[in-house]
Amino acid sequence: MKHLGMFRLLAALSFAMSTLVFAQGPAPSAQPTPVPSANIVAAIELQVSGYEKHMMEAAEAMPEDKFNFTPASLNIPGSAYKDVRTFAQLIKHSATVNYRFWTILTGEKIPENIKSTNGPDEFKTKAEIIQFLKDSFAVGHRAAKTLTTENALEQIPFRGGTAARINIAVGAVIHDADEYGQIVEYLRMNGITPPASRANH
Numbered sequence: 001m002k003h004l005g006m007f008r009l010l011a012a013l014s015f016a017m018s019t020l021v022f023a024q025g026p027a028p029s030a031q032p033t034p035v036p037s038a039n040i041v042a043a044i045e046l047q048v049s050g051y052e053k054h055m056m057e058a059a060e061a062m063p064e065d066k067f068n069f070t071p072a073s074l075n076i077p078g079s080a081y082k083d084v085r086t087f088a089q090l091i092k093h094s095a096t097v098n099y100r101f102w103t104i105l106t107g108e109k110i111p112e113n114i115k116s117t118n119g120p121d122e123f124k125t126k127a128e129i130i131q132f133l134k135d136s137f138a139v140g141h142r143a144a145k146t147l148t149t150e151n152a153l154e155q156i157p158f159r160g161g162t163a164a165r166i167n168i169a170v171g172a173v174i175h176d177a178d179e180y181g182q183i184v185e186y187l188r189m190n191g192i193t194p195p196a197s198r199a200n201h
Helices: 002-024 038-061 087-106 126-144 165-189
Strands: 155-158 161-164
Touching: 038 087, 038 126, 038 165, 087 126, 087 155, 087 165, 126 165, 155 165, 161 165
Parallel strands: none
Antiparallel strands: 155 161
16 A cells, blocks of 8 residues: 555656646647656556566476465365465466456457456466466556556546556556465475575575
8 A cells, every 4th residue: 555655646746747837838739748757657667577577486486396286285274275276376367467457558458368367277387377477567568658647547447436547557566466475475385485585686
């Protein structure tokens, strides 16, 4: 929530500055054209790139023979791991949510093979799953570039209601942060130190 508040403040300040500039004005015949704000785009890009790096490195760190690992297989007495996702499903779920949020901003269609919250069933190999995640972050970079000082706070349809464009832009990143925390636990349960936690990283 702290990051979300920061982005809202940044968007509001940028919008106010652009409004002041236009008020002082171009010539009467000139029409102001919305242009990408380097500040807003850079802020969102930083978040997208940061979690792209963490997620991609974590996915690469898990051996392929552990992609179907789930904590339920550890048979921990009294645990609540019975119905949790496998490592592969965690990665595909993260990518799926990325697509569902960011395509709203880019206007792109969600890939037809995304049928559930766990992504395409046909992606089973490590290479396929990691490529799916990588492709979803590419949409995130394109989504960041759609933001301008004029449209950042615009309310658009989202999940049966509306949300500001900038909130949707960072929404997937917030979700990635949650999923990344789970992925870290899966790695550690298999004796793997997450790349971002290694001393020489």
